[in-house]
Amino acid sequence: MEAQIQVQYPDPPPDYAMLDVPAIDTETEWKISNVHDPSIFKDGEMYYLYSTDVKVGGSPGAGIMVRKSADLIRWEWVGYALEGVPREAADWTGATNLWAPDIAKLGDTYYLYYSASTFGTNRSYIGVATSASPEGPWTDQGAVIKTAPGDGPNAIDPNIVRDAQGGYWFVYGSFFGGIHIAPLDEGTGKLKEEGVGIHIAARDRATEEGAVEGPYIIYNEDTGYYYLFVSYDSLYQDYNVRVGRSEQITGPYLDAAGRDMKDVAYRPQYEVGNKLIGGYRFSAGDGWLAPGHNSVLQDENGADYLIHHARPEADKNWMYLHVRKLVWTADGWPTVSPERYAGEREQDIPEQELYGDWELVAHAKYMDGIVPSYKVTLHEDGRAASEYGELSWSYDGKRTLSLSMQEEAADRSVDEPPVEVQVLAAWDWELKRPTLVFTGLDSEGSALWGKKLP
Structure with missing residues (x-):
């Protein structure tokens, strides 16, 4: 008789308190709460998370929140990367906190990219700070790109990506003129040339429902494609993650129907981009609203993960970190688990x-x-x-x-x-x-x- 395959389920993960009002002013107890626009980075055996300065029920600290984990499940508060908004960024934008970071290691130096802006304007600024450690201390190196009203793009939501040949690229953009990509100088961590870069994604910018932001690009060696992840729509109501792919890092990025991610001729509500995750509710428990602004972890062990924030249906003012297993279809598209990651691995199921x-x-x-x-x-x-x-x-x-x-x-x-x-x-x-x-x-x-x- 053939032996029965034993399914290996994850162990119970920590049951972090939800809507934890008693801990609202205690940053070390936030764990996965007050996470918005998370960017993941692995250094050695430790996973680091950098995210927007936010706080439920009050004004946040300023300087980019940092957390770390040994397993992507249990998270520890590290602190703020910077001591407030750098002067040049504050002078240009009037920002009182920092948004949507990303981090890369170029050579022996860590580069932390941050966004400064205010809602509803593209007077915005992406700067970069450097350090010898992912935990700092960080030294501000000034602007990478700035935008002002009348410019096409919006200088927020940076992402650094390495192409198949080893070159580095700078991806950015939100609302307004959509998503752009430009070559990055590995020696300085800044743009190689002046200008806004190449346009790779857009939507109808007239309404909130026409938003496209939070770009994140990965390269999959097995498929030979670059994948552009973006978030659509209102971050409070109906945020959702979409993806397109391209054989070239500069595009065109097409979805499964062959539609270009920068083609605004399609109805902006839903027609372009594979939809990986939106708001949902299972029959038990509260639902999750407006999941989005993701990063992607390609771990050395071959496992991939989608990292994003989401809002609980019970009170959408709260924001939580979600880590999900990412798996690939037979025709080379990413999909994500319906449940948050708890240590599961891909295995045969009887x-x-x-x-x-x-x-x-x-x-x-x-x-x-x-x-x-x-x-x-x-x-x-x-x-x-x-x-x-x-x-x-x-x-x-x-x-x-x-x-x-x-x-x-x-x-x-x-x-x-x-x-x-x-x-x-x-x-x-x-x-x-x-x-x-x-x-x-x-x-x-x-x-x-x-x-x-x-």
Whole structure:
């Protein structure tokens, strides 16, 4: 008799208090709270997180918040990288705190990039500070790029990316003229040439619903593509993460439908970019609102993670760090786990573990705000019961589940293309128990999530 595969589930993670009013003025107790626009960086065996200066219920300190972790699960407060807003940045923008950092190590020196601005204007400033350690002390080196009203781009949300040939690039932008990329001088950490760089993503800038910001680019050696992650829409209401890819770092970045991420001819609400995550709610526990402004960790062990912030449905004034396992589809697109990371690893899952009740979340591109889950039952004979139509499913015996759905339209049935999803053994943060989840993309480039119920 063949030995039964034993599924390895994560151990229970720390249960950090939510909406923790007693700790609202104690920074060392913030752990994953008061995190906005997180940027991840690994140095040796330690993970560092740099984020926007924010505070629920009061004015934050200024200087870029720093946290660290040995496992991406348990986080420790380090402090502020800088002592307030550097003078040149404050004089140019009037900013009282710093936003949306990124960090890179060029040679033996750490470069911390920061944004200074005020809401609703592109009188903005990206500066850089240097250090011999990811924990500082940091020495400000002044401006990398500045913008003013009338300029095309907005000088916030920096990201430093290394291309396949070893060269470095500077990516930035939010609202206004969209996202730009320019070559970076590795010796100075600043731009190689004057100008705003090459335009790679845009949306209709007339409304908040037309926002595109928070760019982050990675290169995947296995697929040969560069991936541009951005956040769409209102950071308080319906933020969501989109992605396109390109064979060249300077674009064009196309989504799964072949649409260019800088083509504003499409309706800005939903038509461009694969949608990886938006607001959602499972049947148990509160939902999460406006997840976005991500960074991506490509760990040395081959595991990839999406790092972003999100707001609890119970009170959207709070902001929390989310770390999620990122997995890749067979045709080379990233998808993310429905549950926050708790130590799970990719592994083969026996088919019989899939039988039973699941709840699914379909992150359709046209959906704003929080998307609720719906129930599906996977039967042993390959049938599945759903309130939205007749389903069938198959499994490769390892970790790839294929779902096929028939939808009723007028007087006929419409066969939807099968959706392939990857199954993971994860931690159910809502029910505080181990469970199975799956993640994938449908034919429209929208995320489909599943979580197995008890």
